[in-house]
Every structure is written in structure tokens, then in C-alpha cells.
Amino acid sequence: MKNNPKIILLKGNGPISINNELLELYPVTTCHGAIGFPLKSLRADNVYIVNSLDEFWQIEKTIKEKPCCFVYAYENLEKEDLSKIHALDMISV
Numbered sequence: 001m002k003n004n005p006k007i008i009l010l011k012g013n014g015p016i017s018i019n020n021e022l023l024e025l026y027p028v029t030t031c032h033g034a035i036g037f038p039l040k041s042l043r044a045d046n047v048y049i050v051n052s053l054d055e056f057w058q059i060e061k062t063i064k065e066k067p068c069c070f071v072y073a074y075e076n077l078e079k080e081d082l083s084k085i086h087a088l089d090m091i092s093v
Helices: 025-032 053-062
Strands: 007-013 015-018 021-024 035-038 042-049 068-073 085-092
Touching: 007 015, 007 025, 007 042, 007 053, 021 025, 053 068
Parallel strands: 042 068, 042 085
Antiparallel strands: 007 035, 007 068, 015 021, 015 042
């Protein structure tokens, strides 16, 4: 049985590649707050994995680094999921 990819919420600023599609996060974040995707692959310069949904909605007030991509998953991201994320810096907050 094939496992379905986990659904993640993304927001932030700067360009990313999600599931082999290029996306600029800033317009999405300012217009919609966040966007959800199945996690098949993610590439970004700086990725912050946020463990609390409440913190996810407020994180840009604390971390002002640019470019950055904030990620939240309703289910815990396991080692297999994390291997799909490619970043210069990946930090769990």
C-alpha cells in the first residue's frame, strides 16, 4: 500500500520550489495567509519547521529573516518526510 504524502502549510517570503513548481511565497502569504500542499519535494534557502499551529500563524513576528519558508504539518514530519525538504538551513522551532 502506497503512503500518501503529508499535507503541509507554507508561508513566508522568497522563492521556493514545491513539488517541482516554482512559487513566490510573499504574495501568497500576504493575500491568503498560507497555502497547503502535499509534501513530495520542497526546496528553499531557509526552512523553519514550526511545531505549533498557533505559533505558525505568528512566526513572522519573531523571525524576520529573508528569504525564509515556514512549514507546518498537522501530522509529525518523520525522517522520510524531512528527506524531501532540501534547504541551506532547516531549523525546527
